[in-house]
Amino acid sequence: MTLWRDRLYANPFGTMAAVAAIVLGILGAVLGDDVSRGMANSLANSADVVAHLWGVAFAVGGALKLIGLYRHRTTMEIPGLWVMFGGYSFYSLTVTTGLQVHGLAAGTISAALAVGCLLKVRLIMRQARWVAGAGGDGTV
């Protein structure tokens, strides 16, 4: 319980970005293009199928990120972050394209989260390279 809380307090934004991805992803997977007017507008005929697929991928990415973060498994966190990056940037671009000026608020927030995912990937990969480069056997 306390360990769980420690992780939350250490990674409030990472946790919430993943939770948002899971919630939005599940909504997209269930509702299809009803989840976003911008997506429905911009994707036209294929919107419903694409929104379902996007939702599934997004929710899986968020879940991988969350599990990886809380179990200290970057082998799950990194793929999760990449899929979340895809999901957030897809949403950002489609909502901005579909709603134009009216989609800027949602587009900005999700673009920022996509950039955050990329930065976190870079950070973790740099640490991993550093550990591997140090030739350590896992001990400091």
Add this chain to the structure above:
Amino acid sequence: MLGPVAMELSEILIAIAQVAVGGGIVQGALAWSRRRSELRQLDRQTDSVAVGAADTVVTMLRTELQDAKVAAEETSKRNAAEQADLRRQIQHLGEEVSRLRADLVIARAEIARLKSDREGELS
């Protein structure tokens, strides 16, 4: 004039969006398949650091607990000694009081005797 251009731009943006989501999935799969050993090494290190830190904290707390126990024992011993000392003092004072009371009775009797003697001499 503006219509086709806007259409084209939106199509490009949608294409980028699709590339982004596909690329994200591909990159995730690549990271998992090619960088797994590096990432596992990082996880092991993080875990060992976490376990090491937890160990240090536990040892520190145990030492502090031991110190606190010793200090508490010393305090209670000192308290017991002080209590015994105070009890002894009280007993001593009680004895003193009863001795003084007896002396007082004797002194009063002496005064009474002297008074009656003087009255006898005067009369």
